Amino acid sequence: MSLRRPTVKGAFSFSNPAVRAWLFQILAVVVVLLIAAYLIHNTITNLSNRGITSGFAFLDRAAGFGIVQHLIDYQQGDTYGRVFLVGLLNTLLVSALCIVFASILGFFLGLARLSDNWLLRKISTVYIETFRNIPPLLQIFFWYFAVLRNLPGPRQAVDAFDLVFLSNRGLYIPAPQLGEGMGAFLAAVLIAVGVTVGLYRYNKTHQMKTGQLRRTWPWAIALLIGLPALAHALYGAALHWDIPALRGFNFRGGMALIPELAALTLALSVYTSAFIAEIIRAGILSVPHGQHEAARSLALPNPVTLRQVIIPQAMRVIIPPLTSQYLNIAKNSSLAAAIGYPDMVSLFAGTVLNQTGQAIETIAITMSVYLIISLSISLLMNIYNRRIALVER
Template sequence: MSQRPTEKVAFSLRNPAVRAWLYQIFAVVLLVACLGYLLHNTITNLTTRGITSGFDFLSRGAGFGIVQHLISYDEGDTYARVFFIGLLNTLLVSALCIVFASILGFVVGLGRLSDNWLIRKLCTVYIETFRNIPPLLQIFFWYFAVLRNLPGPRQSLNAFDTVFASNRGLYLPSPEMSSGFWAALVALLLAVGGILFLKRYNHFRQIHTGLVWRIWPWCVAMLILFPALAQLIFGPALHWDIPKLKGFNFGGGVVLIPELGALTLALSVYTSTFIAEVIRSGIQSVSYGQHEAARSLGLPNPVTLRQVILPQAMRVIIPPLTSQYLNIVKNSSLAAAIGYPDMVSLFAGTVLNQTGQAIETIAMTMSVYLVISLVISFLMNIYNRRIALVER
């Protein structure tokens, strides 16, 4: 039998494959040339102005105070410690806003679908109002018009003489470890393990008998009784440092500064409007036949929503919800407008002005937001893959 000769691809510009390879090579060469030019130009300008590059400045003393720091800090600490303080403050406000915006957005989104006319209209007004006001203006409103107009420390609002609110911030009792802390922690872990065991046993029993056992009273009892017994035997797990008025301000406890409160309120309210619309659209994407099928089985509305509608709606909700979480992290950089000590305010502001290391400080600040956003996207994508429909 005669074999067909192997066809050779002619190297010609008329060949689409050849043109595609040439275009890609040209694009790569052009990109490398642009990056090389920018790098050469940057090094030349730094040398001309006598500016040293590198990260040696991180070991130098900062010499300025920070109004809020989650780890210990004084003015003699290094710029590296300032970096970690700014990172923690950014993570704190981002985490608070994600939690509060998710809860508020979920409630408002359900309200938009309510059968009650008044609730539905109020939720619509809430969304259309706060969604169309720039977040920076909302931050200014909560900071200058609300929190800064609270009374001073001597006339502060208080609850049970343990929580105080003034124009200096919200003062709360701070927990401190006591002798029975580790025993209470072990007891809590045992309670959680018992709850997981009950859930697995209940699921196994439902599969084999069709009967469901109400385990929530036992779960609550274990969460309360196990740590309580540990405290009775080994002593209290925590003791509380109550804030007290000393002179012109409070001492002791923990304080949430007005800048943190204004930023959390503004970003939570602003982002919750978008999350509410995501929740509403996700629920409405589920076929109405699912509602009718659940109603025909006699399921009450809360059970239908929790067990039938939301699991299907989450497949539509998660991708746009991830974008809103990323927006919260990026919008947290607006904190610099009111002086909240986040990464932008501390590192891309104060540290840059003191050291002159513009490239290094801006690069580190950008890297922080990039890494935080990538981690959030990674975690949300993992959850999205777990709930995705898989075709068999």
């Protein structure tokens, strides 16, 4: 009896599901490329007909306008490229501030929502249900026009020890200036941190071998205070402080936090903290109740139970939606244009676009910046999520 190898009929025919799947994918890619080619050709033709020169050469031209807040040196004669850096840093500043404040406030609100105290639980509930249901733009307008713009003028500013001044022009605080002893100070701090880490690991190893507990924190405090103080005494001050003072109709010197930055930070922090609070609450409730009972059976105090047992297990539920809220903060920071805060949208997609007419380039740069910021936040949060993930063995 002869054995014949079975043949697969229609292996490359359209009736084969795998073949159809590949054909449809290839067709979809071709359609997308054709649409992109048409849009690019149409854009180039329209720009040529209107005599508009495309490209990024405009970044080397002088801007010719001032910016009220800049984290780096900026003058009116600087280039549009410098304007881009100023707008980028301002966007990163407000995003970082809002992420920190919203996280801290949301964490405590989430815990308060689960508190046994009736009043604390109801206050946190009212806070969450109120602020998360009001659009962020309206909250920005409220803090800016109804609160900060109604503060007293510079001559009647609220001051603290003649160092900090709050008025409708902003918050003025002392600005640090680098001193001659900064190098020695940084070296002392690095040495103190390195010795502390080494001492902590040595004490941990000693405890694992002998069972004897050796405290690291007294030596850590002594090193972190003593070595920088010694560097200060030997090499001079690491920082000098520029104190703001009222001169004429406004303050001069120091560091100014403009009302637009304060309004944006307050609004986005309050708005996003309400969502983060619910994420924290959901994460804690996702931990099985048996974990709470096991901790009680070991007579662990509630703070220790929360810090060592509940929160580590809840983080795997908290991190993914928390990442989405951080992304929302970065994207919602573009609402700064509504009150004139000099961020990427206000400067580049607004002022620079109007002055140069380079709409495609400025919008593309602005979109790319927000895309890169969002991808960076996602990458960092995913790395952190993998590090804290519970691995089953």
